[in-house]
Each structure stands twice: as structure tokens, then as C-alpha cells.
Amino acid sequence: MEPVTIGEELLEERRRRRRAGDPRITPEGRALLLRMTTGDLMDDFQAALDADLAADPALSGHDTDDDT
Amino acid sequence: MIDEYLAVRVLVGARPDALPDDEPLALPAYRHYRLLQRIHQPGTGQLSGLLAESDQQAIRRPHPEVLQILDPRPLLDEAAAIGARYRSAGLLVGETLAAGLTYGHQLWFGTARNVGTRLAEIADDLRIDVHVAGPA
Numbered sequence: 001m002e003p004v005t006i007g008e009e010l011l012e013e014r015r016r017r018r019r020a021g022d023p024r025i026t027p028e029g030r031a032l033l034l035r036m037t038t039g040d041l042m043d044d045f046q047a048a049l050d051a052d053l054a055a056d057p058a059l060s061g062h063d064t065d066d067d068t
Numbered sequence: 069m070i071d072e073y074l075a076v077r078v079l080v081g082a083r084p085d086a087l088p089d090d091e092p093l094a095l096p097a098y099r100h101y102r103l104l105q106r107i108h109q110p111g112t113g114q115l116s117g118l119l120a121e122s123d124q125q126a127i128r129r130p131h132p133e134v135l136q137i138l139d140p141r142p143l144l145d146e147a148a149a150i151g152a153r154y155r156s157a158g159l160l161v162g163e164t165l166a167a168g169l170t171y172g173h174q175l176w177f178g179t180a181r182n183v184g185t186r187l188a189e190i191a192d193d194l195r196i197d198v199h200v201a202g203p204a
Contacts, residue, residue: 014133015089021081022126022134029123030080032115037073037178038082038203045106046181049072052105053160059098061151061158061186 069094069138069167072103073178074201078135079126084201087176092133096167097140098160103127138167146170154190161187168196176201 025033036045053060070078070087075095077083087093095103106115107124116124130137140147140163147162157165164187168175175191176199177183183198191198 011090018078018089018092018134019081019083021083022079022131024122024126025080026120026123029119029126030082032118033076033080033123034082037076042179042203045073046179048106049102049182052102052109057158059101059158059160061156061161 069096069164069171069175071095071164071175071177071182072099073182074176075099075103075130075135076127077178079130084178086199086201092136094136094138094167094171095130096138096143096163098163100137102160138171143167143170150190150194154186154193157186157190161190165190165194165196169194173197174199178202 035041070093074087078093107127108116143163143166146166146169147159150165151157151162161184164175168191173195174197179202180200183200188198
């Protein structure tokens with residue numbers, strides 16, 4: 001078996017931490033956030049994002065063809 | 069460069085396998101702003117009443133090893149140029165495309181619905197690859 005270098009070990013640890021996510025997320029929060037982004041609450045989440053965007057012309061932009 | 073959906077999935081440790089894991093992932097600042105609106109603004113989809121304080125803190129101030137928020141200042145000139153050239157892009161689309169141009173020519177979204185027709189058209193014109201890593 002090939003010996004693992006210190007660099008490889010450190011990189012693997014970083015990868016593991018990244019994949020684990022933020023440790024401040026609670027199990028209940030995780031479940032809700034997953035429903036929002038991959039489950040039954042996706043439509044509600046997208047509708048809220050779209051509404052925020054529609055309410056903010058600077059963020060959403062407008063057609064500058066009409067500008068004077 | 070990822071969107072709001074993938075940012076949340078990364079924070080909860082449900083990162084799609086398709087996303088490269090050798091590089092840190094970054095969320096453009098105005099996309100982070102959209103997530104923060106979900107926490108701070110009242111109304112449908114508000115999260116502050118549903119999430120614990122520690123969950124909110126993870127979204128409000130992500131750990132940079134897990135998720136980075138891009139500083140918008142170096143991207144603003146490019147974003148404004150894109151907006152002017154394509155007439156109408158808006159800050160959200162302009163900043164996202166400027167970030168894509170600056171960092172790797174790749175944009176990743178958690179659902180096709182969050183890409184937007186205008187962004188997809190301009191990204192194609194600018195040769196920025198748009199990927200969708202939806203739910204499994």
C-alpha cells in the first residue's frame with residue numbers, strides 16, 4: 001500500500017469537514033432545510049425567492065431600452 | 069460558484085456528488101442576500117420562526133471552510149458592464165455572471181427553476197457552463 005503523505009492527510013481532513021457541512025446546523029434545521037431545497041417545500045422556497053426578486057428592481061433588473 | 073439551493077445543501081452536509089470537492093465553494097453576495105431575506109423578512113417562507121438560532125447563524129455567517137461568500141466589490145464593474153451590454157441583467161444576474169467569468173467559467177444550481185432564462189442565455193453567450201445538480 002502506498003504511504004499517505006502529510007499533505008494528503010490534511011487535504012482529506014479538509015475534504016471531510018467540507019462534506020460534513022456546518023456543525024452549527026441542528027438535526028431539526030437540517031430536515032427543514034433539506035425539505036426546502038430538495039423536497040416538498042421547494043415550490044414554497046422558490047416562490048419566496050422569486051417574490052423577493054420581483055420586489056427589488058435593482059436586484060432583478062429592468063429593460064434599459066426604455067431608459068432616457 | 070453555486071446558488072442558494074446548493075449553498076443550503078452544502079451547509080447541511082448534503083453536498084451533491086457532482087460538485088467538485090477539492091475546491092472551496094462560493095456563493096455570490098447577492099444570492100446570499102436572498103437567503104438572508106428569507107431569515108429577516110416577514111411573510112411566506114420566512115425561516116427565522118422555524119430555525120434554531122444556531123441554524124440561522126450558520127446561514128448568516130457561513131464558515132469559510134464550508135462555504136465562502138464572494139466579496140461583491142471586485143465584481144461590480146464586470147456586473148455593470150454585463151448589465152449595460154445585455155440591457156437589463158440586474159444585480160443578481162450581473163454579479164452571478166461576473167463571478168462565473170472570473171472564477172472558473174462554471175455556475176452550479178440546485179434546480180433548473182433557479183437558473184432563469186436571461187441568465188442562461190447570457191451565460192451561453194459568454195461561454196460560462198451552467199450545471200444543475202438537482203435532488204437525487
